[in-house]
Amino acid sequence: MSDTLVTCPFCGLEVPEGRYCKICGKPLDVEESISPPEVESKTEEQLDSITLPIQPERVDLPYFDITIEDMDNEAAVVLLSRSELDVVDMELDSIIERTKATRQALQLQQANKDVLTARAEELRDEFEKTKSRRRELAAVSTPLVLERLLEALDRDEERLEKLEAISSTVDKDVYKEQRREILHAIKELHENLKNAIKTAKKWVKGTKKTLKDLDKELSRIEARFKIGDISRNSYDSSKAKLERSIKIVEGGQKRLISLLRVAEKR
Numbered sequence: 001m002s003d004t005l006v007t008c009p010f011c012g013l014e015v016p017e018g019r020y021c022k023i024c025g026k027p028l029d030v031e032e033s034i035s036p037p038e039v040e041s042k043t044e045e046q047l048d049s050i051t052l053p054i055q056p057e058r059v060d061l062p063y064f065d066i067t068i069e070d071m072d073n074e075a076a077v078v079l080l081s082r083s084e085l086d087v088v089d090m091e092l093d094s095i096i097e098r099t100k101a102t103r104q105a106l107q108l109q110q111a112n113k114d115v116l117t118a119r120a121e122e123l124r125d126e127f128e129k130t131k132s133r134r135r136e137l138a139a140v141s142t143p144l145v146l147e148r149l150l151e152a153l154d155r156d157e158e159r160l161e162k163l164e165a166i167s168s169t170v171d172k173d174v175y176k177e178q179r180r181e182i183l184h185a186i187k188e189l190h191e192n193l194k195n196a197i198k199t200a201k202k203w204v205k206g207t208k209k210t211l212k213d214l215d216k217e218l219s220r221i222e223a224r225f226k227i228g229d230i231s232r233n234s235y236d237s238s239k240a241k242l243e244r245s246i247k248i249v250e251g252g253q254k255r256l257i258s259l260l261r262v263a264e265k266r
Helices: 030-034 044-049 073-106 113-138 145-165 172-226 232-264
Strands: 005-007 014-016
Touching: 014 172, 073 113, 073 232, 145 172, 145 232, 172 232
Parallel strands: none
Antiparallel strands: 005 014
16 A cells, blocks of 8 residues: 555545545545546547536535634534524524414404514514525535544444454455555544644634624623613614524534544544
């Protein structure tokens, strides 16, 4: 097995030279993987039959007005999308409960039908909007680098266990060759894992700073409302938005810390 290492253009990690990345499975030579086959001497009929490689469909990432220091945008979106999914699911449950209560109220004889009907329409619009946001968030399926490394490590350690279990049934040279290859891959993964842990620790610090900034902004809104600079409606709207952002960042921070604990035990 070659000891030459190259940087994967997709996951950014150092992996053994070859056609495909041993961590994310994508081609290491991007130009070669997307260049069309030689067509200089082909006839028109043959040209029509050439099928170029299908490029993966690009998924538009959800927009967040939250930034996390030292964390690149794509990683931040992956982390925050998972966290916001939990928030959105709670919001959907709340909308459903409020809709049920509104429908029950409509059955009452003394009910103000116009007001309750308008509220039901608002809840339906809110539900559709929230459900659409949920679909957008759920479409983000890219794992964080730390997760990819842990998954790859699990796979290689499982391969090693299976190899040890069949060691007496295979040729000794083949066993040694396979064992050496797996151990080499595991060693590389551990090296990459160390770097990913350092990066994730920076991200955790970034989430702490973001939460501190959000808390400060919340305090600023409180002060502005109490001295009469903003209306009650503006205050309520801004406060709800900030508190929601805090929930999302806190959820992302908890996931990141949990992932770090697992990685540090490897």
